[in-house]
Amino acid sequence: MRNGVKRIAFSAVSLALAIAISYFESYIPMFVPGAKPGLSNIIILLVLYIATWKEALFVVLGKVFIVSLLRGNMFDVIFFMSLTGSFLSYIVMVLSKVFLKKLTPVGVSLLGAYFHTLGQVMALSIYMASIEMFFYFPLLSLFALATGVLTGLVAQRIVEMNIFSLNS
Amino acid sequence: MKKFLRSHLFDGIALIALALTSVAILLGLLFSRTSSNHLxxxxxxxxxxxxxxxxxxxxxxxxxxxxxxxxxxxxxxxxxxxxxxxxxxxxxxxxxxxxxxxxxxxxxxxxxxxxxxxxxxxxxxxxx
CATH class of the missing domain: 2.60.320.10 (N-utilization substance G protein NusG, insert domain)
Known part of the structure; x- marks a missing residue:
């Protein structure tokens, strides 16, 4: 199979998985109000490490748009929070993977999770025109760090298993 | 275990730095909260x-x-x-x-x- 076809197939399957995980994880009860486990970040990390930043961007943006469409909140505040958080997280993960070579997928994941929360709070602050939204940032970010480590460990384990190869 | 910790040293540093930032903001917010009789x-x-x-x-x-x-x-x-x-x-x-x-x-x-x-x-x- 040609490499390009493999990449497209890998991106499409990854997007489908990210959407499914993102949609169903909202039904997992959380003890921190407004927090989510961010399990779909495992898929984004895998795409980032196995494919390239382009495929990862496709999965990130595709996930945001399609999950919003499924939940019926397209272009409302929740959509913009999701978009800002996901995009900021993606940028930070790509930059940290490129420039902070000593970080493993665990470190990249926790940075991504932290900045995802920051992006969401920033979007909400702009939308509500109030800096008070940052009141929730410390608790949400501490929770994000914990889930970021967990998702990073899972992603690292899968990357190390070397079961996906796009170059052969 | 030692190998695991050594390979995740920089991840640990990043984790501690970010966690400390959040804890500092959290403490700042908690100490600034008031519970006076005039809310x-x-x-x-x-x-x-x-x-x-x-x-x-x-x-x-x-x-x-x-x-x-x-x-x-x-x-x-x-x-x-x-x-x-x-x-x-x-x-x-x-x-x-x-x-x-x-x-x-x-x-x-x-x-x-x-x-x-x-x-x-x-x-x-x-x-x-």
């Missing part, structure tokens, strides 16, 4: 003040205030030094879990575009 709650819808309530002048008996949200009515429970969202038909119910407030702070429902801000005085609410 003012301001209810906003789409960044406009809908109602301002002096919580210290409320009775011990709970009353309910209906506020029009972006999608439906939101019911807010108010009594002396206490305010919280009682009913809201948003999907996540996050604001209900954030409620109630008996100290200075904020309750937000992004879905309904409603924000309840509690401060020690009227000027606090404006400054926050």
């Amino acid at each position: 003012i709650a301001t209810i906003y819808f789409k960044n406009e003040v809908v109602e301002t309530v002096d919580l210290s002048k409320e009775s011990e008996e709970e009353r309910h205030l209906e506020v029009k949200g972006a999608h439906s009515e939101v019911i807010i429970a108010i009594k002396r030094n206490y305010i919280g969202i009682e009913e809201n038909d948003c999907p996540s119910k996050t604001c209900i879990h954030m409620s109630p407030l008996a100290k200075s702070g904020v309750i937000v429902c992004a879905y309904q575009m409603i924000r309840i801000s509690v401060g020690e005085s009227f000027s606090d609410v404006e400054v926050l």
Whole structure:
């Protein structure tokens, strides 16, 4: 199979998985109000490490748009929070993977999770025109760090298993 | 175990740095919170003040205030030094879990575009 076809197939399957995980994880009860486990970040990390930043961007943006469409909140505040958080997280993960070579997928994941929360709070602050939204940032970010480590460990384990190869 | 820790040394440093940042912000917010006998709650819808309530002048008996949200009515429970969202038909119910407030702070429902801000005085609410 040609490499390009493999990449497209890998991106499409990854997007489908990210959407499914993102949609169903909202039904997992959380003890921190407004927090989510961010399990779909495992898929984004895998795409980032196995494919390239382009495929990862496709999965990130595709996930945001399609999950919003499924939940019926397209272009409302929740959509913009999701978009800002996901995009900021993606940028930070790509930059940290490129420039902070000593970080493993665990470190990249926790940075991504932290900045995802920051992006969401920033979007909400702009939308509500109030800096008070940052009141929730410390608790949400501490929770994000914990889930970021967990998702990073899972992603690292899968990357190390070397079961996906796009170059052969 | 040693190998694991060595390979994740920089991840650990990043984790500690970010966690300390969050803890510092959290402590700053906690110490700045007030629980005086004079709490003012301001209810906003789409960044406009809908109602301002002096919580210290409320009775011990709970009353309910209906506020029009972006999608439906939101019911807010108010009594002396206490305010919280009682009913809201948003999907996540996050604001209900954030409620109630008996100290200075904020309750937000992004879905309904409603924000309840509690401060020690009227000027606090404006400054926050």
